[in-house]
Amino acid sequence: MKELRKSNYWKENTTAWLFLLPSLIFLVMFTLYPMIKTLIMSFFQSDLSTEDPVYIGAQNFMMMWEDEVFRKAFINNLWFAAGTVPTSVFIGLGLAMLVNRAIKGSGLARTFFFYPVVIPMVTAAFIWLFFYTPEYGMINNMLKFFGAGELNLLGNSSTALMAIIVMVIWKEAGFFMVFYLAALQNIPKELLEASYMDGASKWVQFRKIVFPLLMPTTLFSFVIATTNAFKTVDQLVVMTQGGPNNASNLLLYYIYESTFRFMDYGKSATATVVCLILMVLIAAVQFFGSDRKIHYS
Template structure:
């Protein structure tokens, strides 16, 4: 398409996906490993990490809008407290997409943590105990036993994260409206504006097809391209 706004939204969405997908999935795995340990406070930690998931997306967007607000926002209050200057993270075209990415990672990491936690608890303890007897370190146990058995969960999480990355809109409506200068405009918001603001149904339909094709191709690559690396217990 020759639409400059569409190209901008497409590129933004690619960077948004690169920033959110691997980070939120990896962080979810790390959190699951941490809270899976039988130590005091692990149940409270699970609740703390999972709590952002149950907050409605619009409410979460307003919370982070408060964090990012110049002068009165919590982030700028902390910066002022330490003698640093104020930042308008949502008003700067070079930082707005990063600010949205951070918010989405915070929202999604706990979601993937639950899947990884369930997968970790299904790993046969005999395998871990046998490797420990053989003198395997924690890192070797993770690399040779735990991670391969987590691969089905990882593939599933990547597919879900990819879908989420290309259907982000609530945060943009509340926080940026795609600005400034389309720096935070993503494909679904572009479709939304094309349909309901500009009444350009042709562009909206074409962009929708692009989004669907992207998600199908990525899902196919993730499923079939990594099939040989999946181990089932």
């Protein structure tokens, strides 16, 4: 009997691993191997001045912090994440609360709010480039109509990053709306009805019942939004190319330029490692800092 149980155990586990094997192969080939290769490359000098990669230890990391462009891109990315992550998530929550009501036209409103999500980032960048363009852009035409002066939002160092942030918020808010909408529809109506019978206002219901039950979705949304904030590059290629004077340069665009423009693979690998470590640290702080306050049931 014991041998039969052992045989069934190995048979079930072998079958499970065989089903998982194709996914594991792709995970190793396209995720784990590139990560390990990038980490190894970050300890080598590999650019146009070296025929073969030369091991230099941690010099790439030390030189990275001395690079003014990298420091600018690093700080810009932190501001970019601070501007896009909470705003996109909470606007998504607000939109979900709005369209969750059983009112006429709510289906059309959901489609309207979600539409920016399905637009490719490059297409969205061109749309907003039309809005921001001086002279004949939509924003400047509206300003001229009201007799105001002309603005060059993407050509001004003080407004370029903010203009990118606004576009990304418009693009991502509908994405988080879908998650919140699904979570709202799973909240038992009996809880809200009971609180209403006890005299709780809409705000008290939201603060004491709805929002605590939405915390798992909020944590998930914050982690996804943070990841998105550090892997954005398409709109920069279309709209600003990191300018003016690196005012809108971000880490991934810095990595892109180091790799494909300057052919400095050691520097780009080092910047990639720094970016990955930063993302993991932020996600860990979000997860472990909020996990105790979350109701999963």
